[in-house]
Amino acid sequence: MQRVFITGASSGIGAALARFYAARGCQLGLVGRRADALEALADSLPGTHKIYVLDVTDRSALHQAANDFLSLGSVDVVIASAGISVGTLTEAAEDFDVFLRVMTTNVAGTVSTFEPFVAAMKAQGRGTLVGVASVAAVRGLPGAGAYSASKAAVRNYCESLRVELYSTGVKVVTLAPGFIRTPMTAQNPYKMPFLMPVDEFARRAIRAIDNGVSYIVIPWQMGWVARLLRWVPNSLYDSVASRRERKPRQTSRP
Numbered sequence: 001m002q003r004v005f006i007t008g009a010s011s012g013i014g015a016a017l018a019r020f021y022a023a024r025g026c027q028l029g030l031v032g033r034r035a036d037a038l039e040a041l042a043d044s045l046p047g048t049h050k051i052y053v054l055d056v057t058d059r060s061a062l063h064q065a066a067n068d069f070l071s072l073g074s075v076d077v078v079i080a081s082a083g084i085s086v087g088t089l090t091e092a093a094e095d096f097d098v099f100l101r102v103m104t105t106n107v108a109g110t111v112s113t114f115e116p117f118v119a120a121m122k123a124q125g126r127g128t129l130v131g132v133a134s135v136a137a138v139r140g141l142p143g144a145g146a147y148s149a150s151k152a153a154v155r156n157y158c159e160s161l162r163v164e165l166y167s168t169g170v171k172v173v174t175l176a177p178g179f180i181r182t183p184m185t186a187q188n189p190y191k192m193p194f195l196m197p198v199d200e201f202a203r204r205a206i207r208a209i210d211n212g213v214s215y216i217v218i219p220w221q222m223g224w225v226a227r228l229l230r231w232v233p234n235s236l237y238d239s240v241a242s243r244r245e246r247k248p249r250q251t252s253r254p
Contacts, residue, residue, distance in 0.1 A: 003075045005029040005066065007056050007113050008082030010037040012182035013132065016202035017079060022046055029069035031056070031082070056082045056109035057101075066116035075120065077209060079130040080113040085187075087247035088146040098250050099146040106150035110157065118170070125169035130209055131158040133176045135217060138226045139237060144247055151176075155215075162214060171212040175205050178222030187248065194221045 004021045008014035010032030018028055022045035032038045035053045042049050050072075052065035069075060083106045088095045114129050121127030136144065137151035155174055162172035179195045196219050208216045217223035229237070 002026040002077070003029070003069070003073060004077040004079065005031070005069050005075055005113075005117070006079045006081055007031040007062075007109070008080075008132075009041065010034045012081075013177065013180060013198060013201065013205075014079070014081035015041055016198040017081065017205065019045065019199075020202050020206050021077075022049070026076075027072070029065065029075075031062070031065060055105075056080075056112060057104050059108075059112040062109075062112050063116050066113070070116065070120055074124050075117055075127065077128045077130065078114060078117045079132070079209075080110040081130075081132050082109050082113075083132060083150075085144075085147045085247065087143045087249040089143060089249060090145060092249070095249060102146035103150050103153070106147075107153045107157065110154055114161070118165070121170045122165070122168050127169070128171045128173055128209055128212065129158075129161065129165075130173045130175060131155075133158070133174050135176055135178045135222050135226050137176065139229050139241070142242055142244055143249075147247075159215075171214075173209050173213055174215045175208065176215065176217040176223075176226070177201060178217065178219055178225075180218075194219050 004026045006014050006018055006028060009018050009030040018030060018041060022028060025047065027047060028049040029052065030038050030042060030049055031052045031054060033055050038051045038053060042051055050069055054061040054065060056062055084102055086098060086102065088099050110131050117127065117129065131154050133155040134151035136148045137155045140148045158172050158174040165172060180201045181195055181197050201218055204218050217226055
């Protein structure tokens with residue numbers, strides 16, 4: 001039986017991945033902040049799974065959960081799916097704490113998720129660590145400095161880790177979602193090209209994880225968009241992107 005540890009399993013991408021892995025007969029370690037959502041998810045899945053109610057910014061609690069799951073036996077896949085997205089403005093002093101929370105959750109949370117599993121996976125000579133970046137990591141988006149920066153950091157961190165673990169048998173996969181239909185994107189007040197149902201994303205993501213793909217953008221159309229954006233001159237990009245609608249700031253919500 002394969003064992004899979006997933007953070008951010010309360011909803012969205014994490015929950016969708018959990019459903020696919022459970023259908024395969026895997027035993028899951030489900031991490032999230034909302035006990036009711038995790039319990040409902042676990043009850044809906046075949047098999048018996050472990051639930052860990054915690055925030056990934058609590059490194060000690062996260063490590064305790066990871067070590068408890070490791071006590072059951074070897075772990076095959078670890079997915080750091082927990083993440084938050086909210087608008088931020090550098091000129092707004094009250095957004096600084098929000099910026100820190102986004103960076104701590106998205107970046108440090110990914111590192112803290114992987115830490116307890118690296119030595120165990122190296123010892124068994126196999127395993128896959130999966131980080132979730134974003135197409136938003138390719139170029140900075142106005143009003144989304146924290147999110148864009150955090151996802152760029154996740155992408156580069158995962159690449160560094162992949163190189164560190166080269167030839168150990170442990171793979172590092174970076175998923176870069178485009179627009180996926182989840183509660184997170186439901187807050188976006190702008191058009192989202194190639195919007196993909198979350199279950200379709202999960203199906204494609206698991207195929208990439210199975211194949212040990214180092215980096216993949218899903219859906220593939222957004223991969224081409226990302227490649228083109230890298231080549232757009234700054235003067236043109238700045239002019240167009242500056243007119244883009246922005247994700248609401250937490251402090252601006254009613």
